Amino acid sequence: MARRYDCSDPTDRRTGLREAAAAVRRGELVVLPTDTVYGIGADAFAPEAVADLLQAKGRGRGMPSPVLVGSPNTLHGLVTDFSESAWELVDAFWPGALTLVARHQPSLTWDLGETRGTVAVRMPLHPVAIELLTEVGPMAVSSANLTGHPAPQDCDAAQEMLGDSVAVYLDGGPTPDTVPSSIVDVTGTQPVLLRAGALSADELRKVVPDLKEAS
Numbered sequence: 001m002a003r004r005y006d007c008s009d010p011t012d013r014r015t016g017l018r019e020a021a022a023a024v025r026r027g028e029l030v031v032l033p034t035d036t037v038y039g040i041g042a043d044a045f046a047p048e049a050v051a052d053l054l055q056a057k058g059r060g061r062g063m064p065s066p067v068l069v070g071s072p073n074t075l076h077g078l079v080t081d082f083s084e085s086a087w088e089l090v091d092a093f094w095p096g097a098l099t100l101v102a103r104h105q106p107s108l109t110w111d112l113g114e115t116r117g118t119v120a121v122r123m124p125l126h127p128v129a130i131e132l133l134t135e136v137g138p139m140a141v142s143s144a145n146l147t148g149h150p151a152p153q154d155c156d157a158a159q160e161m162l163g164d165s166v167a168v169y170l171d172g173g174p175t176p177d178t179v180p181s182s183i184v185d186v187t188g189t190q191p192v193l194l195r196a197g198a199l200s201a202d203e204l205r206k207v208v209p210d211l212k213e214a215s
Helices: 010-025 047-057 072-078 084-093 127-136 155-165 201-205
Strands: 003-006 030-032 039-043 098-104 118-122 139-143 168-171 182-185 192-195
Touching (some): 010 039, 010 127, 030 155, 039 047, 072 084
Parallel strands (some): 003 168
């Protein structure tokens, strides 16, 4: 039976975050609010939990899960060949609606799906998400919807779709934005905008003028 906590109530929030952290450590799934849409998350280093996440969404391994982090410093242990331009984007837009596709450390023992040696990583601008991520470390987090359905902007919509496949729901109220994050590939010598979302190409070029747009 899924448990749900109202994060607008301080006592419920503390209890919910404690229960969510315990669930993640047990390899279970949680739903959490972010600054874009609600996400369904699991311990990034628990392959069975990540497989459960993809199954709950009805999603195949060909669409691997992104990873959310609670601090830019976490990147040092996750990615390699991270360019100066990539760090400039982190400094300018994290926490926030920018996802970076980077090469992950080859020594990492995780299985996010068919990533081809890369990881899509973001630090969300949401206090509940950051607090949970700070407690448990990097999480595989994808939008909390069934594949093919709209990404949920409130906890009700997420719970209606995912039900008891999730152990803990953290209800942070409606998400502040309806636009998904922008995605920039920083695996090459020049950053490439794969998806224009909350951040436009013009905004990103103020930091990395050589940004290309994917054709």
